[in-house]
Every structure is written in structure tokens, then in C-alpha cells.
Amino acid sequence: MKMTAIAGAAALAFAMASATVGFAEEAKKTLPNGTDITPANMENGRWYTEDGIPTYKLEEDGTIDFATFSGYRRYSAECHVCHGPDGEGSTYAPALKESVLRMDYYDYQEIVASGKQEVNTASNMVMPAFGTNRNVWCYVDDIYIYLLARGMNDLPRGRPAKRGDKTDEFTAQETSCMEG
Amino acid sequence: MKYLLKGAGLALLLGTTAAYANDGLMAEIAKPEQWAIPTGDYANTRYSTLDQINRDNVKDLRVAWTFSTGVLRGHEGSPLVIGDIMYVHTPFPNNVMALDLNNDGKILWRYEPQQDPNVIAVMCCDTVNRGLSYADGMIILPQADTTVVALDAQTGEVKWSTKIGDPAIGETLTMATMPVKDKVMVGISGGEYGVRGRVTALNLADGSEAWKAYSTGPDDEMLVDPENTMVLGKPIGADSSLNSWEGDQWKIGGGSIWGWFSYDPDLNLMYYGTGNPSTWNPSQRPGDNKWSMTIMARDVDTGMAKWFYQMTPHDEWDYDGVNENILTNQEIDGVERKLLTHFDRNGLAYTMDRETGELLVAEKFDPAVNWTTGVDMDPNSETYGRPAVVAEYSTAQNGEDENTTGICPAALGTKDMQPAAYSPKTNTFYVPTNHVCMDYEPFRVAYTAGQPYVGATLSMYPAPDSHGGMGNFIAWDNVEGKIKWSLPEQFSVWSGALATAGDIVFYGTLEGYLKAIDADSGEELYKFKTPSGIIGNVMTYQHGGKQYIGILSGVGGWAGIGLAAGLTNPNEGLGAVGGYASLSDYTELGGQLTVFELPGEPAAN
Numbered sequence: 001m002k003m004t005a006i007a008g009a010a011a012l013a014f015a016m017a018s019a020t021v022g023f024a025e026e027a028k029k030t031l032p033n034g035t036d037i038t039p040a041n042m043e044n045g046r047w048y049t050e051d052g053i054p055t056y057k058l059e060e061d062g063t064i065d066f067a068t069f070s071g072y073r074r075y076s077a078e079c080h081v082c083h084g085p086d087g088e089g090s091t092y093a094p095a096l097k098e099s100v101l102r103m104d105y106y107d108y109q110e111i112v113a114s115g116k117q118e119v120n121t122a123s124n125m126v127m128p129a130f131g132t133n134r135n136v137w138c139y140v141d142d143i144y145i146y147l148l149a150r151g152m153n154d155l156p157r158g159r160p161a162k163r164g165d166k167t168d169e170f171t172a173q174e175t176s177c178m179e180g
Numbered sequence: 181m182k183y184l185l186k187g188a189g190l191a192l193l194l195g196t197t198a199a200y201a202n203d204g205l206m207a208e209i210a211k212p213e214q215w216a217i218p219t220g221d222y223a224n225t226r227y228s229t230l231d232q233i234n235r236d237n238v239k240d241l242r243v244a245w246t247f248s249t250g251v252l253r254g255h256e257g258s259p260l261v262i263g264d265i266m267y268v269h270t271p272f273p274n275n276v277m278a279l280d281l282n283n284d285g286k287i288l289w290r291y292e293p294q295q296d297p298n299v300i301a302v303m304c305c306d307t308v309n310r311g312l313s314y315a316d317g318m319i320i321l322p323q324a325d326t327t328v329v330a331l332d333a334q335t336g337e338v339k340w341s342t343k344i345g346d347p348a349i350g351e352t353l354t355m356a357t358m359p360v361k362d363k364v365m366v367g368i369s370g371g372e373y374g375v376r377g378r379v380t381a382l383n384l385a386d387g388s389e390a391w392k393a394y395s396t397g398p399d400d401e402m403l404v405d406p407e408n409t410m411v412l413g414k415p416i417g418a419d420s421s422l423n424s425w426e427g428d429q430w431k432i433g434g435g436s437i438w439g440w441f442s443y444d445p446d447l448n449l450m451y452y453g454t455g456n457p458s459t460w461n462p463s464q465r466p467g468d469n470k471w472s473m474t475i476m477a478r479d480v481d482t483g484m485a486k487w488f489y490q491m492t493p494h495d496e497w498d499y500d501g502v503n504e505n506i507l508t509n510q511e512i513d514g515v516e517r518k519l520l521t522h523f524d525r526n527g528l529a530y531t532m533d534r535e536t537g538e539l540l541v542a543e544k545f546d547p548a549v550n551w552t553t554g555v556d557m558d559p560n561s562e563t564y565g566r567p568a569v570v571a572e573y574s575t576a577q578n579g580e581d582e583n584t585t586g587i588c589p590a591a592l593g594t595k596d597m598q599p600a601a602y603s604p605k606t607n608t609f610y611v612p613t614n615h616v617c618m619d620y621e622p623f624r625v626a627y628t629a630g631q632p633y634v635g636a637t638l639s640m641y642p643a644p645d646s647h648g649g650m651g652n653f654i655a656w657d658n659v660e661g662k663i664k665w666s667l668p669e670q671f672s673v674w675s676g677a678l679a680t681a682g683d684i685v686f687y688g689t690l691e692g693y694l695k696a697i698d699a700d701s702g703e704e705l706y707k708f709k710t711p712s713g714i715i716g717n718v719m720t721y722q723h724g725g726k727q728y729i730g731i732l733s734g735v736g737g738w739a740g741i742g743l744a745a746g747l748t749n750p751n752e753g754l755g756a757v758g759g760y761a762s763l764s765d766y767t768e769l770g771g772q773l774t775v776f777e778l779p780g781e782p783a784a785n
Binding site: 084090127 | 626740
């Protein structure tokens with residue numbers, strides 16, 4: 001389960017990287033470290049950058065794409081008991097809305113899949129591996145883009161007020177991941 | 181001399197001690213100069229007869245000494261004092277330190293368990309530990325990884341060690357154990373991981389298992405007698421749990437036990453509550469999900485259930501039923517009754533007859549509670565004992581993928597496990613509470629062993645149209661079912677209370693204040709800001725003829741998750757200014773014991 005899911009994600013990323021469709025009229029959106037996160041293409045109901053990295057899309061009227069909304073829900077169910085509400089951090093786990101601005105997408109994926117430990121005299125921090133947890137792994141990209149949107153202040157705290165519709169492609173991909 | 185006489189009086193009050201095997205612990209608990217059991221006494225009153233510190237002089241309280249635990253996570257529970265030694269515990273890695281009260285707290289011995297740190301990852305809400313217990317010359321340590329260790333109280337040497345659960349499937353241990361007679365009782369945490377809750381009784385002599393009682397499943401595994409175990413005056417009947425779940429869901433059904441135990445020596449019964457059913461998505465588990473959310477009364481020798489009462493059938497909000505059950509003897513309608521009082525997460529305070537399980541009072545202890553209009557108190561009604569659910573706030577009726585808004589209380593409950601106190605002088609309960617509401621959106625999740633099994637998102641905010649804070653400290657009349665007075669607090673009160681014969685009540689706050697208030701009026705008489713937010717329980721003891729007050733600081737736990745970041749308030753314009761304020765603006769991580777005293781030598785008694 002873990003291996004196939006990771007391999008699937010990598011294959012998808014490769015496919016997207018070779019795609020050439022673009023939205024030239026979109027204003028460029030970049031992270032503080034210079035990474036371009038401008039949405040370029042949609043695949044299976046999720047937005048990707050030209051480099052094939054998942055990203056969010058915020059309409060001018062404040063509507064956020066469905067995958068980012070999905071990320072809000074899954075984050076709030078799976079991550080928030082340690083990392084705090086809305087990616088804000090807790091007394092014992094870092095604020096992920098900040099972390100995703102520093103680490104790249106593949107580092108993020110690796111930590112979610114394999115977990116992380118910092119156990120020493122000053123710290124007792126342990127994050128479990130979620131690579132085999134479908135409630136997390138089927139939505140790993142959604143959670144990532146949700147945190148990006150939070151970190152970039154494109155999404156306020158709490159439940160996103162306006163969201164795009166759930167597409168049939170998104171539902172089909174979700175069903176195949178959760179039941180596959 | 182005065183306090184010695186009082187101790188003798190208390191022992192007399194407890195009466196039947198001599199008839200039981202563990203006379204030792206009963207005698208130790210009866211000495212008011214000690215804090216020999218985490219709950220203050222078996223009845224969980226958290227009341228001390230010490231009265232050197234009283235409503236007139238508490239304003240002069242000062243710090244006597246402090247001690248750093250060396251760990252910076254949430255510090256729940258309190259130290260014990262047995263004889264001249266204080267026993268201090270820490271969150272994971274669950275170190276134990278024995279401090280010599282005759283020698284300025286010099287460390288007599290230290291126990292540092294080696295645990296697989298992977299257990300941290302399956303602790304739902306911080307690496308808390310609610311404390312040690314004492315019996316037969318041993319300190320009983322409950323470790324996060326579900327190992328129960330008995331240490332020689334004088335040397336720290338390991339006498340026995342028993343693992344009662346498996347962290348690989350999300351089972352952990354956070355509660356304090358309760359020694360009774362020749363056994364020690366211990367529960368299991370993991371309601372957010374789909375564990376199967378249970379109480380295990382270990383033999384104090386060698387740590388071997390004496391009996392085990394599950395919260396869900398077949399009658400013989402729940403130690404239930406279909407004819408003689410009672411529910412609201414009627415026999416429980418066969419397969420009561422199996423019939424209340426779909427298929428085998430009871431196997432991952434939760435009902436974990438992580439609050440406090442109480443015990444009545446005369447009835448030979450122990451009492452505790454069970455936690456939420458797994459998952460948080462009610463649509464995924466049709467039925468009443470018995471016996472999650474239930475107060476249980478069991479024979480301590482055999483574990484056999486005497487009576488059950490389920491407070492929140494088919495939970496839709498994560499209102500765990502684990503809070504403490506406080507045992508008192510009080511008059512109702514001119515008749516002396518053996519009562520049990522329980523302040524539930526669901527916002528209702530229950531007063532029951534602890535011998536029979538009869539429901540006497542069920543009333544809201546925060547007026548903000550809105551998910552129910554109240555409990556059906558008519559014994560002839562089909563829905564006797566059930567809360568009437570308000571459709572607007574029913575996350576089950578609104579269904580999966582629907583965001584149900586404005587539910588009060590929030591999932592952390594009107595009160596969580598932070599224990600209340602009872603003073604027989606004022607006949608009043610002193611209750612730390614939350615004043616927080618929520619939006620709750622359940623959705624479908626898959627079960628994976630050892631992984632979170634939650635299935636809902638929620639956002640929390642201070643109760644609307646109120647004082648803007650997230651907590652209250654209240655005085656409660658359990659016979660009338662009424663709030664006597666209520667002190668607004670900016671943050672949830674996440675600290676256990678202490679009432680004393682000095683006519684004062686102590687509690688801690690999340691900003692870090694230790695507060696003393698007048699037991700009659702609630703007037704604040706003293707406060708002191710400790711180094712970190714308080715989620716520990718206030719305790720008292722006397723040493724060298726002088727009374728001390730002790731409290732652990734170290735913010736964290738459930739409170740540290742939501743409150744460190746500040747709660748959201750999606751309802752614009754409610755003016756909940758206090759609610760927006762982040763706890764992180766007031767306090768930082770810590771791990772410290774602060775001990776208070778009055779200046780000078782104790783007045784000659």
C-alpha cells in the first residue's frame with residue numbers, strides 16, 4: 001500500500017512535469033523562498049504547477065478549490081491533535097503552515113510517509129509514519145496545498161467559507177485510493 | 181497536636197477500615213498531613229481537613245520552594261506525600277523522583293524508565309500522565325507504553341512490572357492507578373485510535389492480572405451478569421453491548437478509561453466512566469454503542485458489574501464519560517443518601533444513588549449547553565434516562581459531510597478530566613469548567629490499526645453571547661442541580677481543585693495562576709503566577725507542623741493543542757475579545773512544582 005501510493009504519486013508528478021498546458025494570464029505566485037506555486041493545470045480535480053507540484057487555486061471572489069477544502073478537513077481530523085488548529089502549531093508540535101514554506105513538496109511527502117523523531121535530552125517529539133494510513137495518504141496533496149494556502153495567508157483560520165465543487169474525477173480518484 | 185486529633189476523627193469516619201486487607205493505605209489516606217492518593221481520598225472529594233491556611237491568612241501565602249521536573253510537556257496530576265517523602269512524576273518519559281522533605285527536597289532516588297519513544301506518536305493529546313499512587317510500601321507508576329511498574333517507596337527498586345496494553349494498536353496509559361485492598365486498578369487510553377476500552381485489576385503482590393473488564397463486547401468479557409447487573413433499576417439483559425453496534429464494530433469501539441477511579445469501602449464498589457465510541461463520525465456506527473459514555477459500578481474483588489448508566493447513547497460530539505465520580509453522603513428530602521456526583525463532558529451534572537444506580541438529578545452545569553433540552557426523568561417513560569437531542573445540533577441527524585454549527589459544549593466538554601472538589605463544610609462542589617462551543621463536521625474514515633481513527637473536523641470558539649472567556653469556575657449544589665455562583669475565566673480551567681477546612685478553595689489557570697477563593701462567596705483571596713500554565717491538580721500536606729500547598733505547572737494536554745494557537749471565532753461580531761487572545765501570549769512551556777506556605781513558624785496549636 002505504502003509503496004504503490006508513493007510510486008503513484010511520483011508517476012503522476014512526472015506526467016505533469018512533462019505537460020505543457022499553461023495559463024499565461026495568471027499572475028505568478030511564489031513562496032518566500034522563490035518557489036513558483038502558480039496553478040497551471042488541473043488533473044483529477046486537483047491543481048498543479050508547471051513543475052507538476054500540487055498547488056491551490058484561489059478565485060478572485062475568495063472561492064478556494066475543492067482539493068484545498070478537502071485538505072482543511074483531513075488536516076483537522078488527522079493532524080490537528082498534535083499540530084494545532086489551522087496549521088498554527090501546539091505546545092509540542094510545529095506550526096505546519098510555516099514548515100511548508102521552508103521545506104519542499106518531496107521533503108514534506110517523505111516526512112508524512114515515514115514520520116520523524118527528535119528524541120533527546122531537550123526534546124521528546126515523535127511523529128508517526130502515515131504512509132499506510134489511507135485517511136492521510138489519499139489526501140496528502142490536499143493537506144499540503146491547504147497548508148500552503150494557510151502559510152501564504154490566502155486562507156483565513158477556520159473552515160473555508162467558499163469552496164469549489166467536488167468534481168467527478170476527484171471523487172473517482174478518492175474512491176479508488178480509499179478502497180483500492 | 182490539633183491535626184493529629186483530626187486525623188483520628190477522619191479514620192473513625194471511614195469506619196470499616198479494619199475489615200479490609202489493605203488497611204495500610206486506608207490509614208495513610210486518613211492522615212491529613214499526607215497526600216497519599218491522587219484523588220485526595222477514595223471518595224474523590226479532594227478535601228483536606230488541614231486549616232492552618234485559611235480564608236483570613238491566605239492573602240499572606242508565599243512560595244516556600246520550587247522544583248524543576250526537567251521535562252517540558254503538559255504536567256497533569258499532582259505529587260504524593262507519604263511520611264517525609266514527596267513523590268514527583270513527569271510526563272513522558274515518566275520519570276519519578278523521591279524528594280526528602282527533611283532535607284530541602286534532596287533527591288533520595290530517581291527512576292527513569294526506558295520506553296520506546298514511538299508511543300509518543302500514538303498519544304492523542306500530549307504525553308500527559310496523571311500521577312503516581314501508593315500501596316504496601318510501593319509507588320505505582322503508570323507508563324505511557326502501558327507498563328505498570330511497582331517501585332519500592334524507600335529505594336526506587338523495581339518490585340514488579342506488568343504491561344497491560346499494546347501501543348502498536350494505539351493503546352496508551354495516561355491515568356493514575358487506584359490501589360484497593362490487594363489489587364491495583366488501571367484503565368487504558370486510545371479512544372481516538374479505535375482501541376477496546378477496559379479496566380485491568382492487577383494483584384499488588386506480584387503484578388499478575390486478577391481480572392479484566394471490557395467496556396464493549398460479550399457479557400462475559402464485560403463482566404456483566406444479564407440478570408443482576410442493573411441499568412436504571414432494570415436488569416441489563418443478555419448481549420446488551422453486542423446488540424448496540426453494527427457487526428463487529430465493538431471490537432474497535434473505544435470506551436477507553438482514562439479519568440479517575442473512586443471506591444466505596446462499605447459497598448465494596450469502584451466507580452469510573454468510559455470514553456467516546458470510535459470513530460467521531462456517528463453515521464459510521466449506528467446504535468447506542470454500549471457501553472461507551474457510561475458510569476460503571478463494579479465489585480472490586482471480582483470486577484462483576486453492579487450497575488451501568490449510559491449518559492450519552494450514540495455519541496455525536498466526543499463527550500467522553502470519563503470524568504471523576506465524587507462519593508458523598510448527603511440528605512435528599514430528609515433522607516440520608518449514598519450519592520455519586522459526576523460532571524460530564526456533555527454539560528450535564530448527574531447525581532445518582534451509588535448503591536443502586538438510580539438517577540436522581542441531571543441538570544446543565546453551564547447555561548450555554550444546547551445540544552440537549554435535558555434528560556427524561558420519568559421512570560415509566562420509554563426514553564427514561566436518555567437526553568433529548570436537539571435536531572439542529574445533532575451531527576448524526578445533519579449527517580456526514582455537513583458542518584453542524586454552534587454546538588455547546590465543544591468536544592473538550594463543559595468539563596474534562598480536571599477533577600472537581602467537594603467540601604462537607606459548605607455542602608458544595610467546586611468545579612473547573614470550559615465555556616467553549618464548536619462547529620463539527622463528521623466524515624467517513626477507514627480504520628488502520630495504530631493510526632488515528634477520528635472522522636470529524638471541529639473548530640472551537642468561546643461560548644457566544646457570554647463573557648467572552650473560555651472557562652468558568654463554579655460552585656454547584658448537587659441536590660438542587662443548580663449553580664450557586666460562577667467565576668468567569670479567560671481560559672478554560674484545566675486544573676483540579678482543592679477544598680480545605682480553612683474555608684478556601686484552590687485552583688490553577690492556563691495562564692499559570694494559582695488562585696485561592698473563599699469557599700462561601702467565591703471571592704478571590706490570593707493569586708500567584710507560576711512559571712507556566714497549570715493543568716495539574718492542587719494538593720496540600722503538612723510537614724514539620726506546617727501546612728503547604730503544592731501545584732505542578734507545565735502547559736499542554738488537550739488545552740495546549742487548541743489554546744496555544746488561540747481558538748478561532750468564525751462568528752464575526754460576537755465581540756469575544758478574550759477568546760481571540762492566544763495562550764502563548766501569557767505563558768510558555770514548563771515543568772515545575774511550586775510549593776506555597778505562610779510566612780513564619782506555624783501558630784502553636
